[in-house]
Amino acid sequence: MSSNREHFSSRLGFILAAAGSAVGIGNLVGFPVSATKNGGGAFLIIYALFVAFVCLPVMMAEMAMGRKAQKDPYGAYRKLSGKSKRWSIAGLLGVITPFMIAVFYMVITVWIFGYLFQTTMGNLDLLASPEHFGAFINNTSVFWYMVIVAVIVNLILVGGVKEGIEKASKVLMPALFVLLISLVAYVLTLDNAMAGVRFYVVPDFSKLDASVLNGALSQAFFSLSLGMGILMTYASYISKDDNIVSGAKMVAITDSLVAFIAGLMVLPAIFSFNPDTNPAELSDSSVSMIFVYLPKLLLALQADIGYVGASVVAGIFFLLVFFAAITSLVSIVEVPTATLIEEAKLSRKKALTVLAIATGALTVLCTMSFGMVDWLTKMTAYGGADKSMFDVVYDIFYDTILPLNGLLVCLFVMYKWKKVRLSEELAQGCDDYVGSWVEKYVNFSLSTFIPVILLVIFINTVATKFFATSLFGF
Ligand code: TRP
Numbered sequence: 001m002s003s004n005r006e007h008f009s010s011r012l013g014f015i016l017a018a019a020g021s022a023v024g025i026g027n028l029v030g031f032p033v034s035a036t037k038n039g040g041g042a043f044l045i046i047y048a049l050f051v052a053f054v055c056l057p058v059m060m061a062e063m064a065m066g067r068k069a070q071k072d073p074y075g076a077y078r079k080l081s082g083k084s085k086r087w088s089i090a091g092l093l094g095v096i097t098p099f100m101i102a103v104f105y106m107v108i109t110v111w112i113f114g115y116l117f118q119t120t121m122g123n124l125d126l127l128a129s130p131e132h133f134g135a136f137i138n139n140t141s142v143f144w145y146m147v148i149v150a151v152i153v154n155l156i157l158v159g160g161v162k163e164g165i166e167k168a169s170k171v172l173m174p175a176l177f178v179l180l181i182s183l184v185a186y187v188l189t190l191d192n193a194m195a196g197v198r199f200y201v202v203p204d205f206s207k208l209d210a211s212v213l214n215g216a217l218s219q220a221f222f223s224l225s226l227g228m229g230i231l232m233t234y235a236s237y238i239s240k241d242d243n244i245v246s247g248a249k250m251v252a253i254t255d256s257l258v259a260f261i262a263g264l265m266v267l268p269a270i271f272s273f274n275p276d277t278n279p280a281e282l283s284d285s286s287v288s289m290i291f292v293y294l295p296k297l298l299l300a301l302q303a304d305i306g307y308v309g310a311s312v313v314a315g316i317f318f319l320l321v322f323f324a325a326i327t328s329l330v331s332i333v334e335v336p337t338a339t340l341i342e343e344a345k346l347s348r349k350k351a352l353t354v355l356a357i358a359t360g361a362l363t364v365l366c367t368m369s370f371g372m373v374d375w376l377t378k379m380t381a382y383g384g385a386d387k388s389m390f391d392v393v394y395d396i397f398y399d400t401i402l403p404l405n406g407l408l409v410c411l412f413v414m415y416k417w418k419k420v421r422l423s424e425e426l427a428q429g430c431d432d433y434v435g436s437w438v439e440k441y442v443n444f445s446l447s448t449f450i451p452v453i454l455l456v457i458f459i460n461t462v463a464t465k466f467f468a469t470s471l472f473g474f
Pocket of ligand 1: 021022023024025026027028101105222223224225226228328329331332
């Protein structure tokens with residue numbers, strides 16, 4: 001059985017693929033902006049603590065489940081629980097969630113690709129005009145971009161684990177670092193750049209309240225690809241002598257480092273563009289930052305380096321975001337792909353075809369829910385506002401179900417699969433694990449406060465999203 005399962009060819013391949021999954025659009029823009037708005041360095045410190053003390057144990061647990069079972073999330077829950085019906089439902093959630101996240105992430109990646117394409121065609125001035133984004137997302141050209149993105153993702157995935165995912169990550173991740181560092185180096189030379197850096201790193205502890213803490217933790221959790229079944233699936237492709245404990249640390253460090261460095265690109269750029277920026281007024285949404293605010297800023301660089309120069313910088317920026325998005329998209333589609341291959345016994349090609357049709361149809365519907373089709377645009381209303389199909393998918397799967405999935409992982413690993421088995425699995429490839437303080441901490445935290453925290457986040461998200469009220473007050 002598991003002997004003919006495909007595996008990553010190296011530990012580095014696995015780490016790059018998992019880090020590629022974790023590094024996404026949110027790292028590059030969402031993280032820096034919310035750090036700046038919520039206490040700068042104080043937020044950064046809290047975020048790092050959350051990554052190390054709350055997210056890492058969950059990450060290790062997910063990876064341990066995947067490697068032990070050598071299966072997709074659905075198969076892993078079933079195999080490790082002795083086919084328990086109740087835990088099969090958790091497994092099902094572990095596959096439906098990534099499937100639906102793939103849909104909403106595809107929509108955004110398609111827009112990124114569109115902006116990248118338009119920039120290379122010399123249309124940066126168009127992208128920077130205020131009405132452009134609204135018109136762009138309702139223009140039928142998005143369907144062409146969608147076809148191209150779908151082809152790229154499927155070309156990577158059809159290659160399988162080694163020849164597809166691993167190879168792509170080994171090219172895209174180093175390229176991403178180079179693009180990011182070159183943009184940081186350029187942006188830091190702009191006037192007023194240091195004002196941005198100051199806002200980003202100087203701590204303001206007075207901003208830290210319960211809702212900022214909740215935000216920081218949810219962000220850390222999502223950013224690391226937790227609760228999405230991805231790490232479980234990717235870890236099912238590594239060998240028994242690989243060290244999960246250090247692998248998980250590397251993934252967490254890479255993801256956080258990219259997010260941190262992205263701040264050294266975004267904040268200086270914002271403050272050089274407008275030295276009087278009030279951080280509190282920056283948009284919380286990565287989407288409006290990337291598609292509305294940043295194009296204006298990128299175009300303004302023409303005063304310095306000319307239109308072509310500004311277009312080159314913009315092109316590098318959109319390429320960077322596109323690479324980050326593609327590796328995340330590939331990882332999230334791999335989860336249902338693995339499930340169809342293993343549970344429905346389809347070939348990889350057939351599985352990808354089925355998914356291309358299913359996610360394709362839903363993505364088209366979501367794409368049309370920004371005004372093209374009325375009933376999709378105003379699909380429903382909750383939390384005091386009209387919601388489009390895109391909003392519904394985002395709110396339910398990205399915001400609400402993820403912490404629930406994380407909670408289920410903790411409960412499953414601690415109380416069904418049991419601590420000894422987790423320790424046994426983590427000790428494979430990490431000889432000094434048993435008896436170490438890491439083991440004690442992982443077992444203690446996963447069985448006590450981490451599930452409680454995830455439960456609180458889950459309840460609070462349901463309250464804020466769907467009932468327009470919050471556990472923490474506004
Ligand atoms: N860090 C990602 C982002 O910033 C969030 C994420 C992690 C993600 N894993 C993912 C998104 C997989 C989509 C698919 O966007």
